[in-house]
Amino acid sequence: MPATPWTLHPDRALPADPAVRAAAREILAETAPLPIVAMHGHVEASLLADDAPFGDPATLLVTPDHYLVRMLVSQAGGARAVPGVRGPQDLGVRPRDPGAPYETDPREIWRRFCTAWPLFRGTPTRFWLEHTFAEVLEAPVRPSAETADELYDHVTARLALPAMRPRALFERFGIEILSTTDPAHARLDHHAALAAEGWGERVVPTFRPDPLLHLDRADWPAQVAALGEAAGTEVVDYASYLAAIRDRRAAFVAAGARATDHGHLGADTTPLDDAEAARILAAGLARTVTADEARAFSAHMLFQMAAMSVEDGLVMQLHPGVLRDHDRDVVERLGPDVGYDIPVATEYARSLRPVLEAFGHHPGFRLVVFTIDETVFSRELAPLAGVYPAMRLGAPWWFLDSPDGMRRYREAVTETAGFANTSGFVDDTRAYLSIPARHDLARRVDAGYLARLVVEHRLDLDEAVETGIDLAYRLPRETYPAIG
Amino acid sequence: MPATPWTLHPDRALPADPAVRAAAREILAETAPLPIVAMHGHVEASLLADDAPFGDPATLLVTPDHYLVRMLVSQAGGARAVPGVRGPQDLGVRPRDPGAPYETDPREIWRRFCTAWPLFRGTPTRFWLEHTFAEVLEAPVRPSAETADELYDHVTARLALPAMRPRALFERFGIEILSTTDPAHARLDHHAALAAEGWGERVVPTFRPDPLLHLDRADWPAQVAALGEAAGTEVVDYASYLAAIRDRRAAFVAAGARATDHGHLGADTTPLDDAEAARILAAGLARTVTADEARAFSAHMLFQMAAMSVEDGLVMQLHPGVLRDHDRDVVERLGPDVGYDIPVATEYARSLRPVLEAFGHHPGFRLVVFTIDETVFSRELAPLAGVYPAMRLGAPWWFLDSPDGMRRYREAVTETAGFANTSGFVDDTRAYLSIPARHDLARRVDAGYLARLVVEHRLDLDEAVETGIDLAYRLPRETYPAIG
Amino acid sequence: MPATPWTLHPDRALPADPAVRAAAREILAETAPLPIVAMHGHVEASLLADDAPFGDPATLLVTPDHYLVRMLVSQAGGARAVPGVRGPQDLGVRPRDPGAPYETDPREIWRRFCTAWPLFRGTPTRFWLEHTFAEVLEAPVRPSAETADELYDHVTARLALPAMRPRALFERFGIEILSTTDPAHARLDHHAALAAEGWGERVVPTFRPDPLLHLDRADWPAQVAALGEAAGTEVVDYASYLAAIRDRRAAFVAAGARATDHGHLGADTTPLDDAEAARILAAGLARTVTADEARAFSAHMLFQMAAMSVEDGLVMQLHPGVLRDHDRDVVERLGPDVGYDIPVATEYARSLRPVLEAFGHHPGFRLVVFTIDETVFSRELAPLAGVYPAMRLGAPWWFLDSPDGMRRYREAVTETAGFANTSGFVDDTRAYLSIPARHDLARRVDAGYLARLVVEHRLDLDEAVETGIDLAYRLPRETYPAIG
Structure with missing residues (x-):
């Protein structure tokens, strides 16, 4: 996968047919700017009450995302397994048994996620993350085994900005x-x-x-x-x-x-x-x-x-x-x-x-x-x-x-x-x-x-x-x- | 909604893709003129035996149509409720209890239906009624709160014509x-x-x-x-x-x-x-x-x-x-x-x-x-x-x-x-x-x-x-x- | 149905939309030449061990194909029935009772199948058989009551070729x-x-x-x-x-x-x-x-x-x-x-x-x-x-x-x-x-x-x-x- 400039296509997720797409663009032009009404979600109030900076990229984006964890786990042991991932604990999910091992290095968790990027083809996780990377995190490259560290450092720096507070x-x-x-x-x-x-x-x-x-x-x-x-x-x-x-x-x-x-x-x-x-x-x-x-x-x-x-x-x-x-x-x-x-x-x-x-x-x-x-x-x-x-x-x-x-x-x-x-x-x-x-x-x-x-x-x-x-x-x- | 001239598009309900639509037109050109074989329906034989003129627009088109009644009822009490409609009785459905109130004024029922027209977007009821209004009743305007009376009078006049007998x-x-x-x-x-x-x-x-x-x-x-x-x-x-x-x-x-x-x-x-x-x-x-x-x-x-x-x-x-x-x-x-x-x-x-x-x-x-x-x-x-x-x-x-x-x-x-x-x-x-x-x-x-x-x-x-x-x-x- | 030249369209079963079709062609160009990996099927090993010539067309293509048999049976007795077909036995399926009658003439079975060709419109059986006839059997005509014998003779001759051994x-x-x-x-x-x-x-x-x-x-x-x-x-x-x-x-x-x-x-x-x-x-x-x-x-x-x-x-x-x-x-x-x-x-x-x-x-x-x-x-x-x-x-x-x-x-x-x-x-x-x-x-x-x-x-x-x-x-x- 080439490190194409990370931009979102304005027609993403619109129907292929040109006439339908044209009409969809007209509708979207009116709905895209509307405020967000989020009447059912699972964000914690403490996040906004505290308004603290987000933590590291892995703890923010990987470990708590069950869509993401399950996909990496689903390939464990197979031909496309991400090295090191046998279960959720290898992506930072903390076992109940305090003595049980789990991955605590966010950079290592991040590398595992980036390596797994091709697994998300065709999924909404891919769509949501592309949007998050391109629009919110202004990521310079796509996730991959090769770009993992660069992306980690970039996201870490972004998350430190005041503009990225909740x-x-x-x-x-x-x-x-x-x-x-x-x-x-x-x-x-x-x-x-x-x-x-x-x-x-x-x-x-x-x-x-x-x-x-x-x-x-x-x-x-x-x-x-x-x-x-x-x-x-x-x-x-x-x-x-x-x-x-x-x-x-x-x-x-x-x-x-x-x-x-x-x-x-x-x-x-x-x-x-x-x-x-x-x-x-x-x-x-x-x-x-x-x-x-x-x-x-x-x-x-x-x-x-x-x-x-x-x-x-x-x-x-x-x-x-x-x-x-x-x-x-x-x-x-x-x-x-x-x-x-x-x-x-x-x-x-x-x-x-x-x-x-x-x-x-x-x-x-x-x-x-x-x-x-x-x-x-x-x-x-x-x-x-x-x-x-x-x-x-x-x-x-x-x-x-x-x-x-x-x-x-x-x-x-x-x-x-x-x-x-x-x-x-x-x-x-x-x-x-x-x-x-x-x-x-x-x-x-x-x-x-x-x-x-x-x-x-x-x-x-x-x-x-x-x-x-x-x-x-x-x-x-x-x-x-x-x-x- | 503008009172656009009430005509049906010849390509209505045909697929969007131009090549598919072109082929569909060719097929439809052969099937549209065929006689109607209606081997399963719920029209009463008395309708044709009597061959009497239809009654008022509401009694003909609104009260007996369960698709229509349910849609208006479904919005009762909400932000998009049609004023006066709390249940089927407000659209002319007669209660079993002879003392129970229900709406008996067909013009009022008709107004309620016309006011509710936007609720039918995307439904077959909308498609069927458009066809009925345009092709059978030659309606000059679309239903809306503003056009209800004009439409009522038009339909009433149409229904009186001999050509509109069953x-x-x-x-x-x-x-x-x-x-x-x-x-x-x-x-x-x-x-x-x-x-x-x-x-x-x-x-x-x-x-x-x-x-x-x-x-x-x-x-x-x-x-x-x-x-x-x-x-x-x-x-x-x-x-x-x-x-x-x-x-x-x-x-x-x-x-x-x-x-x-x-x-x-x-x-x-x-x-x-x-x-x-x-x-x-x-x-x-x-x-x-x-x-x-x-x-x-x-x-x-x-x-x-x-x-x-x-x-x-x-x-x-x-x-x-x-x-x-x-x-x-x-x-x-x-x-x-x-x-x-x-x-x-x-x-x-x-x-x-x-x-x-x-x-x-x-x-x-x-x-x-x-x-x-x-x-x-x-x-x-x-x-x-x-x-x-x-x-x-x-x-x-x-x-x-x-x-x-x-x-x-x-x-x-x-x-x-x-x-x-x-x-x-x-x-x-x-x-x-x-x-x-x-x-x-x-x-x-x-x-x-x-x-x-x-x-x-x-x-x-x-x-x-x-x-x-x-x-x-x-x-x-x-x-x-x-x-x- | 005219006896059109029996060729397969290169875009068959690709989506109608031109842009999607163009992309599909590019993908198919890479996948079509790949080897076949057939890890789950019901071909008998004896077929390849013996490597004997196939039998007659009906015994090869009609009688053992339950998709085909069921479609012909499903129309028995109706307006579109294939003459002679009341059940699977009329397509060569041998009854358990050795005294029970069944059709044994492969040419007659073949004629019944060819007569039924229009029944397969819109089915994968039609797609698979078209491919088999055009690509494997190089059939000169489509199946129909009129072409059944010509097709039977053609397929019989093809099946005798060494190149048609398993x-x-x-x-x-x-x-x-x-x-x-x-x-x-x-x-x-x-x-x-x-x-x-x-x-x-x-x-x-x-x-x-x-x-x-x-x-x-x-x-x-x-x-x-x-x-x-x-x-x-x-x-x-x-x-x-x-x-x-x-x-x-x-x-x-x-x-x-x-x-x-x-x-x-x-x-x-x-x-x-x-x-x-x-x-x-x-x-x-x-x-x-x-x-x-x-x-x-x-x-x-x-x-x-x-x-x-x-x-x-x-x-x-x-x-x-x-x-x-x-x-x-x-x-x-x-x-x-x-x-x-x-x-x-x-x-x-x-x-x-x-x-x-x-x-x-x-x-x-x-x-x-x-x-x-x-x-x-x-x-x-x-x-x-x-x-x-x-x-x-x-x-x-x-x-x-x-x-x-x-x-x-x-x-x-x-x-x-x-x-x-x-x-x-x-x-x-x-x-x-x-x-x-x-x-x-x-x-x-x-x-x-x-x-x-x-x-x-x-x-x-x-x-x-x-x-x-x-x-x-x-x-x-x-x-x-x-x-x-």
Whole structure:
């Protein structure tokens, strides 16, 4: 690969057909300059509260990126293996066992990543990183075994500049509002600090109570204790459990939160009667709960979360269907989120029925549903979002947040649900430097889809431009309104 | 949106690529003028028997169209809500409770629809309505809040013209034959009246016994009573039940019917032994039947319907996989078919096995299978239709009867089943004025698909033209032959 | 259809867009001349060991081709039926009952096939046969009822030429290595004969033990007896059963085998404990095994096969998800593999977990997973192959080995798993003359996909060329390495 000048082509990710591309350019010209509305992501509030310089290139860009780690690991031992990489620990992921070895030299981790660059051909990781390197880091060369050190030194120097501090980038990226994801027991101190500095409407928390809702997990008692502590009450039964959750939701609302987020394995929302719920919760506290009871309770609690959303106005986000920690030994040794989460087939039509029948027409309720099982877009989710006022179909998520994935989403969804029943783009990223890349790619793919409709005479160009602005900006704003 | 002159682009819904589009035009030039064969639809025979002028624009075009109603409802309460629309009742759907309020002013309903026009961007509803407005109603302006009244008055005036009566439109649309859908107990009086006027071969009934086959539904006793009355026998046991059904099928055949139609939740066709079937039917009559028994009986009856089709020659149409009436409260209040039917994953390979093993090679049997679960096109339905002589794969149905849905269908099906194992287009519409739009769109999408094969040198142009004519005209004729 | 000169267009199966096509041509120019690596197929070793002239055209090209047989059968009795064809027996498939009639005249079978030529429009069969006729058989005319006899005589004459002997074609086709598929009890005499003639590294066996792993099948005792005989031990219990299988695997390795092949209905790989496995095996020997036990045992044995692969280095190929012999009466009369195998939905994420957790990171293990259920490509298989070092995602299989099927596979897989986690192309064919056609088509489709990435500025042309060579040549070589 020659060290070509590292610039991004203005037509990247636009459709090949010249007429479609021309129309896409016209749409993109109107959407590319729009502010970024990032209502669902995993950047930490501390990053912006502290506004400290970023660390080394590997710790910033390689080790925490599960897309990247998994690709390098996937080739271990094979003909294209990156030397030295047998597992996530060789890319800096720290084992739970303090005595277990792992790579601690960021330059060595960086070299491994650069050597692996060809593996990312055709992936969104490649697209996002190209954007990050060219636009954010002004890299002089592409990653490769040969250029690794030069690139490392360049990025290190860049990261030391004041202009590369998180808040400076926030401005430069044109972020209008950024939502973090926070556990129910979070004190939201960083959000408070940001608010005190006038950033309260720019960085808002999201209430994510997942660990509290699965009674049979090992860390549930600790989570419940932390919840009680944060809420200032002891959780001793179902009533105090609900009260503590309500308390924390109110605290989140007060801190500017607009949404909750729920990552259950299935989408089941079947409620239990109160006595049964109380009985199971008690079994959870007594650590005698069964797996079936815990599953039923987590479904029940999704229903309760919907009911509380009706009360307090928090948008409810649901993204089920991922079998987390597929290799239990890897997760035992290295922890979660290192690339071993695998999507599974997920049912929505029957599972969401309880919540939609109860609250689907309530003017105070908003449910945004995400999936990585793309078979349900045309079959279940577009038909549901296309009739229930409360429901919006979330942007294509995780592995589907990709050029062809996003195109297929629009093709599968639009004909049944239109555009206004979708959430608009959410980036779902923990990689702060990639936020512009992700919104850029989404706007390009949507411009390409809309442009095809224009050239096929299914939409006028002015409508397509207006719709492009909806998808990039207005719909995410409308989907996640401020409360109060 | 400017009030552009309301004309349809001749290349609408054709592929963007110039070479593919040019070939598609050549194919379309041969298929566009072909007569319409509408072998599966939901237009009432009374419409043509009475040949009365249509009512007001809203009652004709808005209230009965579930695609349209659901889209407006889906935005209720949100940032893009149409003022006044909270549910189907606000678009004229009459509640079951005679005291419950609903909108009765057609002009007000019309205004709501026109205001909602931007919501239909990218949907087939938009395409169908554009065609209807431009070609059938010669509308001077597009729908919008501003143009609603002008459009209402224009359409009202048009509908008063003799040329807009149902039979005149039948001729103008170039309909060669139209199949209605009728309950088993229907006396087919309108069909008889039409036959007496020489329209007997142009409007034919379809036998749809669904309510008779689900023993645990509340209206089953009434349905069975109606069946018995129509058949002139009392249904007192399994034998008289089957005999009454046979009697009605014969009456339908005599009235020109060519097909039956079955809309079960699942595709199961497993037969019971006669004693067990008789026992469950008796439990149905005694109203002691269980849900499991009723489900088993309905599967058994699909097998019986196939067996009767072998006897009497009626083509058997099966379109399972829709969870009807998803919001039971809405349906309780407003009735079925107002937009709350949601597709679910459906198994076909094992479910159809009993019928296909028994009759799949019988020269007198024809089974046409439809689905809205597009995952089964390449996995199950194309492989099945591609080997069993009795089976044809129905056109993409409901939410998939759309530009991209129909394209994906051809792409998923053709490589395994070819073209001749598909049914050709069926419109499945209850919107009489949209019939030409639906056939027009299907012919365009098929022309585009065939043209791509031509430009990719996978098919010669003369073959593509011949195949286009097959899909638009010859295959639906062959799939639903006249009996006797 | 005019008898156009029978030549193949150089741009066949390349994308329509001119810029994409131009880039695809550049990629194809580099991949088209590469040798053929055919690591998974169903050509018999005896074909090359004997190197005898092929028989008549029908016996070579029609009767054994289940794609072809099923298409002709699917139209039986209908408006487009080929006269004389009611079932596979009318195309030369010999019934099990020696008294049952079947067509024995190859010329008559040939005429039926030629008459049916229009049925193959849009199918890969058409593409493969065009290639075979034009490039291998130098046919002067296309198949049709009119040209059938001329074509028969021409092909007959061609097949008599020394240049059309299997080994001469092997050279002409540019096959570098060909893998056969062989039962566990195979003595591999033909492979030995080939090795003695210096062909040992060009034709290698594959170990396929399926019938041994399903204890409740009628032929299991005979299979086990054959296994014991081949292994030189009597199988009397679980230990001797495993030992015999190990013995045969070793014999296959010694004969140059590189892989095993497993065609179970599901993908379950859950192991049993040894005592339970031994108990079920004993029940199998006693013919008292239940269907559930047999199913659990077959899953257990997949786990054992993986464990043995870790020991002996044979690549493990798994291709589940086909409901074989859908019409049991047809199979009873005519045997398997005549077109009645139907794909079903198949779960992979949970099913493969036992094997992947146990061996997914083992440097000595390689698992290649195939599917015909394309819904799992983006949902389960690409995510799994994209993280576990041992796993590769096999080429699109059977009904998906088609222009649009292969394109969808790349679109669904690449963004999550990249290219290097796929197997590269395998042809899976038993039709020897079609081998070049299948590799040609795959190279064209991959060139088209890569070219689109180039024109969309997602990949540089030099990268695309290199990747095209990977997919066509390097990856299949790397996926199936030689042992020892």
